[in-house]
Amino acid sequence: MDKGNKGWWEFPRWSDVYEQGTDEYIEKAFATRSQGNQISCPCCTCHHRYWYGRNDVRDHIICNGFVPRNDESFHLGRMGPEREAEDLQHDEPSNMNDGIQELLHDALREGPNEEAKKFLNLIEEGQQELYSGCKKMSRLAFTIRLYIYKCDHKLPDVAIAGLLEFFKEVLPDDAILPTTMHEAKKVLKLLGLDYKKIDACPNDCMLYWAEHANATSCHVCGTSRWKSKESDQNDNCNEKPRRIPSKVLRYFPIKKRLQRLYMCAETASYMTWHKYGRENDGLLRHPADGQAWINFDKMYPSFSNEPRNVRLALATDGFNPFQTMSIVHSTWPVILVNYNLPPWLATKSEFLMLSLLIPGPLSPGNSIDVYLQPLMKDLDDLREFGLETYDASTNTRFDMHVALLSTISDFPGYAMLSGWSTKGKFACPCCHYEVDSVYLKYSHKFCYMSHRKWLDLDHPWRYNKRSFNGHIEARNEPVRLTGGEIEELLHDFPNEFGKEQPKMRQDADDPNPWRKFSIFFKSPYWKHCDLRHNLDVMHIEKNMFDNVIGTLLAIPGKTKDNVAARRDLKNLREEKGLRWVPELEGKELEDGSEEFPTSMFWMNDNEKQLFCQTIRNAKLPQGYASNISRCVQVGDRKITGYKSHDAHFMMHYLLPIAAKETLSSHVATPIIRMSNFFKGIWKKAIDPQDLDNLQSEIVETLCQFEGIFPPAFFDIMVHLPVHLVEEIKLGGPVGIRCMYAIERYLRELKSDARNKGRPEASMQKDSWPKNVQGLWFDILVNQKVHLKVLLIIPIKLAPHKNFSQSLVILSRVEERPQRRNKLEL
Template sequence: MDKGNKCWWEFPRWSDVYEKGTDEYIEKAFATRSQGNEISCPCCTCHHRFWYGRNDVRDHIICNGFVPRNDESFHLGRMGPEREAENLQHDEPSNMNVGIQELLHAALREGPNEEAKKFLNLIEEGQEELYPGCKKMSRLAFTIRLYIYKCDHKLPDVAIAGLLEFFKEVLPNDAILPTSIHEAKKVLKLLGLDYKKIDACPNDCMLYWAEHANATSCHVCGTSRWKSKEDDQNDNSNEKTRRIPSKILRYFPIKKRLQRLYMCAETASYMTWHKYGRENDGLMRHPADGQAWINFDKMYPSFSNEPRNVRLALATDGFNPFQTMSIVHSTWPVILINYNLPPWLATKSEFLMLSLLIPGPLSPGNSIDVYLQPLMKDLDDLWKFGLETYDASTNTRFDMHVAVMSTISDFPGYAMLSGWSTKGKFACPCCHYEVDSVYLKYSHKHCYMSHRKWLDSDHPWRYNKRNFNGHIEERSEPVRLTGCEIEQLLHDFPNEFGKEQPKMRQDADDPNPWRKCSIFFKLPYWKQCDLRHNLDVMHIEKNIFDNVIGTLLDIPGKRKDHVSARRDLKYLREEKDFRWVPELESKELEDGSEEFPTSMFWMNDDEKQLFCQTIKMQICLKVMPRILLDVCKLMKGKSRDIRAMMHIL
């Protein structure tokens, strides 16, 4: 047999190839089909009959040899899209042995796998009537509705047990009810709707996870893991004391939920819409029409050749879960958006995947990387090893790989996810080190100039002096930093997380806009993504709307045409040689006071009244009467309403 065609387990057990293949197999097996941190041992003695942990399985394979299962003899050695792309460059197209193996492999992988069989059996059993003659609700629907009721009303397990006893008395004797809430939880776990609780340091320094799972205090700041005393035993009795974690991260595993997308034939057909259902007419209707998607396909052809591989976007933002602004609290959900789906389904609530729920009461800031660790671990496994998945639309199994293409957030969230500081002198991540900023003496903030350099070289605004800073813009746009350049720049960056760490300041002599090396660079393909971070347009539109309306209506606290701004106009002309609307500059009078000329957009009370009434009428006619505009007062509305008002203006 040709050495290039030999599988790793056919080499001598003392060789480096055999040992490396063993380690790669164990990594893939534990990432895809482990149960309780154990897998069926594939050594020549156990023959997949007994289950062991990672170290025991490795010892058995090294000592006893390896016996692959029939359905994995072809794809055991594959190490994800990157390794496949390398192998494709060296494989001979006419290799008859590989072709026969591929046909055999495809034949053996038809029909549902074990995971799909469990799910389909559960669905089939769940369709049973709750009791004979019940047409309104099945057994599975009752179990799910019961658990939702428990969560919505925050009922303890004892209350649910009492309800089940009451239902047994009311319903017929042959009604099939769960015996306890624990049985209901088992059903939800099989559906992939469970979550894991991971303790965290209250200072956002670390997670009590992986190698630190059994630690009792933070290895960074030394803070205790528990709110209560650390003693396991009560001094007055032999009972164990209940220790309450100081902070808990809730992680919703994504592997089973991604598999579920293909177990329904209708949903599985939508998962390949970007390949077979999209109209290629040159218009931008879907991320697949963008240049970033096309470049990614060229970089990783083995990933793109399988249209069922999943592409995701990660979105996050903070919110107050207590429905009252009197309590300052910020909880951060991390949501995954499925880019395989058509645009009218991708953002539907039933297809948005909640993966993490980062607790408050404060924003995690740059320490969000600490909480993203479990998700990044699963995403890395799904890229390197894949996950055997049953496709109900074709009745076949395939290895599903997953890639995160980009993130979506507001501008502060951009800083948290990317590591680039969006405050201070270098706030613009697109201009990066070539940003033009001026510190305003009276407004006490940075002002970012020279946006005209992003325009085309022959754009008339480049030569418009009066309406800009009084100068012609002849510079070209900055060259953006690529992912490879950023990774090389931050290769040895000392990531230090937690509230106890000293904040990094930008030095005037040696400014450093980076705050960390983002955890996303641990994904092997992240540096090749052209569009790594996206800004939420709804946030930007609302901020622009608030500033424009606040300035037009002269709303205190929201207007941008204030005393400090007028003084800064004069300061910019004298110190920076920027000549912006000199007629609006503050003027000194003989008595030492200042005079501020009125602007061309200034309105008196009657004009403000007319403006508000006109906007209100347009909203009632074209949108909906959800935003009420009173005289000179703008009530806060939802982002979609603000968007509609921007179009009206």
Template sequence: MTPSKDWMAIEDYVNDPSFEVGVNSFLDYAFQKLGTDNIRCPCCECVNGEFGEREKVRQHLIVYGVVKRYTFWFHHGERLEQEPQLVCDGDDGDDNIAEENENELDEMLGIIRDLYPECNNVGSSSNDSNLEEPNADAKRFYNLLKDSQDPVYEGCKSSRMYVLLKHLHIKTLGRWTNESFTMLLDFLKEDLLPKGSNLPKSYNKSKKVMKDLGLSYQKIDACVNDCIFYWKENEKLNACNICGASRWKSNKHNGEEKCKSNGKRIPQKTLRYFPLKPRLQKLFMCSKTASLMTWHHGKKKKDGTMRHPVDGTAWESFDTEHPNFASDPRNVRLGLASDGFQPFANSKTSYSIWPIILIPYNVPLELCMKQSNMFLSMLIPGPKGPGDAIDVYLQPLIEELKDLWEVGVETFDAATQRHFQLRAALMWTINDFPAYAMLSGWSTKGYLACPCCLRDTRSMRLPHGGKECYMRHHCYLPMNHRWRKNKKSFDGTVEREGPPQPSSIDDILNELKDLENIILSKDPSVKTKISHEVRGDNWNKKSIFFELPYWKTNLLRHNLDVMHIEKNICDSVLGTIMNIQGKTKDTLKSRHDLKDLGLRPTLHPIKVGDKWKMPPAPYTFFSSEKQKFCNFLKELKVPDGFSSNISYCVNSKEAKISGLKSHDCHVILEHLLPLAIRDLLTPLVREALIELSLFFTLLCAKVLNVDDLKQLESQIPITLCKLEKVFPPSFFDVMMHLPIHLANEAIMGGPVQFRWMYPIEQYMYKLKSYIRNRAHPEASIAEGYLAEECMNHCSRYMQSIETRFNRLDRNYENSQGHDDTLPIFSHSGRSLGAASVRDLEKGELDEAHIYILKNCDEVKPFLKQEN
């Protein structure tokens, strides 16, 4: 048991005999714990930096005194798991303050110990004969340990590290600018704290803590035309060896290279790369998250339900293909997400930044898609999106993923207190439809736009509309289905073919043989030309993901994004049934296409003089129906958090809807549309739209059933055929075709909540909020993310302040109720405003009495007596 430390606080240690008694008890404890002849000297002169024998250390302590902040004897054998220290009799001062200080120190030491587990015993046993210079990690460990013990100023109860981390945490939560944080530090240091306080003077100097915590990023220059990276063998080049473009920015007037104030030249493009290995290691080194990283092991449901990607066939197939990887549940499964965003709000400037985000799927389902569980892997700079050349920027990540697969990285597991070789694998990508083409290499435009059907995509070009339409969904029906012979209702042909068959991975790799090592560049003079007509397919490149040894064995390599599919389908449905100009698919050109195809003669355009007249269609509202539909959405009341206020998007006077966001479309398509049209439109149109709505409602459930998904997979072709029978061909763009594949992807990948873009879009909105300097948006995001990442890691340990991990929910309900009232009146919850008091009417009193008599257990004994 640790002896009392009260002697350390004695001011007049020279004349107080109890100080010498405390020194002797400390020395007895230290030599007993360490079992060595030499220990570190904690006197004010040596500050644990020098070793000495017992008598030497004793004399130093009596002469120079002890470092008062060294209350946790880490270098002398004390560990956090030990029993509490002995307390001397008598007045021990303010217990609450002492307990708070001890909690602060424990929080800081918890962070340090988890970050540098290999250094926990450094210096605990040393002799003069075997002293060694500390390595880099040990030096950082000692620096952090010193910061966790040094007071902000002499006599302060809080350490320098605690105060600094708390201020940085508040800065992150409050979204302070760097300048405002520097101003606060300057005010505290100059005007509030005593002279000689050791707080840093600026934000830049306080960032040293982040570096010691092991969080950083790399900057790699890139060709302005996205041809190459200036790294490895190209690191010293001054110009691109493919297109010849200069690596450096130049003055437009005189052509001279631009330089910073320190004389360094300024690159035209710079990728900011956040290494993956140290971030994965921290998940295991952190005692708060290490045990969560094996949550998925043994969690696969055997009742046919799916709640997590571990329940999907893709996860199971990967385990079967790679049993060695699957044998250790600590190996990490990752998802990769990417999309571009405009960093400047309300700006006409065309600018696109592309973040690459990684998501570990090992953790519990409620934490999986939280922002604290996402890693920013890289920031691809603007002002233009990378296009197919995104593979050039993905090189560092792919190289690191290959190393994590083949070799791994030695990692300390705080849950088992053992080192192990950590490995990781990429399961799939998450992206919208244009980004799907960039990452997969299959163009999502043209007559072969479907990346699932590939060469067997069924489409036709509309002569008047000038666009591809994707009909012929009756080919997915059973071969004996009567609709296969119905020419008039569909595209005018008898369907004798079966559904498209998925291409095998061998066939895909064979098609991609001639696309290896092609030049991906924005410079058209050097970019490799690809002709889809000559090739007979839509491949633009062989994706860089195929460099991963296991990628070809992945069952689901790229996910179709349900979020954007719902958004586009909802826009098409609402635009057509409400006849919204610019969004409706029912145009004069589409009516001419109907006439050329010989379909639905009642809808063919009629020429009246020099103009064409369009007969009313069964799939559009009449004016009264349109007004009724708008009033329904305008007056709708929903629970808090169910959706945004959709009424803001509805103009009931003009019967118009505009400005719907993706989630608004999600709510309307799945929940509101069936209610709003229940007595509108014709039965055929209403039935088809309600079935489409039901499909997405069941698909987006948080708990999926495999049998239900198989039923959805067989039902969606019928639903799309019903839509084909009433809507014009122009209605069926590629987005209306993609639902045919969604149920099968859910069987492979699990619930869509882990594979759609909603959490990614929210994360990118957060990245956008980091921008302070519009001249350097990428640098602003990188620095803001680094600070956020550092605080997220540290705040897991900081229970004494409000953090993202312990703050109350926005709609927090007090579940304790009120002990001083009857249980039937003691409900959980809290008021949203001031209470108002009034007398109950007689009818209300009678209702309350009846309710009490029927529901209150405390009344039952009295009722029995009466009876």
């Protein structure tokens, strides 16, 4: 290197000159001034204060930068004996300081910890050339890219084995390739991409885990742990009998995966976005803007003082892993959502952490707490003891603590996680014991009305008897139960799990809406979380759209205005003195038959066709929505087969136009107001001053619906929107707290279930490296894998249309002129 030019340390750290200068410096420094295979680290963080080995010094110089000495004698090739002795005098650890320097190092805790060093050393060891002279891809990079290719294209292990054989014939003889796919998986396990198999009772009574790990039968129901008994095995005593567990839970440990989030400087900076990157303009953009987050920080200041502590939400839902719905099977994954990340990253599939894969074929129901035990054990350890973690953005170590703030699920899943029954008399968990529910004798279900309780106390509708149920409404809106009140109610609740346990039913004389004391309350901070369970806006919006469309178009099986609903009006007036929409009550004729008057929302066939035609003829931008016209059947006057996002789009934009064109203003006005409400709560940035207007909008809309539709229209999903504004105040915008991202993730899991005999096993095999934050770093094809290119987002190869393009992996390891990507850290 020409000493007349600028020093190598002034070049960009991604350049060849910088790497070459680093290697030359390390070689000469260790040859002249090493002590016990260590030298004082000259990086910008250490400043010659700490001593490290060869690999650690190289990593520090490349990641943190180099600090040259001011005197010329220190520069490479000019270290004289006098300078060497002076360096040793100043830098060598001395016994005279009684370990003060080491204590200072431990106090500052700079540099990677032991777990990070193991991971980084493994990456360094994997930088072997794929073959002599290969500069495009290392052995580790080739193995990982090959595994991603397998998962993306759903290739079996046999196909990969054949591809490896083909590569061996094409590549040079000294190429180091994995011989089988099993050998490639071993590398991923060393990277921390592992999972645990925990046997479970087929009746969901217990896990063979912890103190019951060696049990052979369930201590609750007595069912055997194995599918076949030992007596049915091979009679040869020398052979160990093969035992197949009846049910297997797959648990993906979260501790190392959370640590890896901080091993990349870019991702580590995103983990503190909620503290340093969030705009403080008073708008609600993130759960950190909600009152629940603020109250939690006040309750636990020691946790909130460290912004790198992780806050999670737990999401779960059941799905059928098969492509045909004729097979009854329900698999329940448990996914963790990282609330430290900004909203545009928190719901990406790369950052959703699959932690549990609960096997089918039936839903675990209330026994889901049995399967949550391993996850809750790790969460409690992380909350109480923390975990020493290396932060690459600051090159320091800290004790990472974790808190679970809330859960995300659909309404049946809400009951499974919270323990509150979402069916029957007390179906609303927000109104709890103060819910207004009325049983409809002919419709055989409960309805939930009396929304005037949420109006202002001086609102004239509170005193309007004629337009509502015939009574004055003087009650106040219900107040949510706090976590402390729930804990006091259920502190001695007898939890009994398993399918063999008798089902708890609500007694008419003493209805009990609780089904269990949730496992989340074992965490002492859970009772102080103001928003423990989120109402899913996605399903609420779709169900409300279903009720409106089905009733307006009188779709058979979907409409809420039928003969049973009309008979319920008369029954409510005679038995309970409630006069709901009296103009819809039927009249008994002389011949004993009944005559029902038409409703104000009734449409003739021509109006229904116009309603459907308006939605079908809508011209939408490319990619803005799906092909909604396929769901509209103008001739049959139906709108069916649409998905949740289709309902979301039609609710916001198309339904108001169709209602205005075909319905009277008395009916179209509340429908338009309902659409505006849902459009308002789906904003990415919400002004808190608009929330009171949104609340009054939905309350008045529901009150108007009470004067239009029969009581059968008001199921629990029509009632729940009255609580959504309150949850926005507590938890922030609904986009990061709904099931859209989870449903998209479940679609990826469903595509991985190719073995119908063992769907969960095939899902974990492919979701392990690809979907579950499996690859903790990004491999740049044109560079060596190094610390400076460690990323969290996994690379996914672009989909290929034919087999000839599947040789992309082989083409990327060929010799060709090297291109550099300008990457600055």
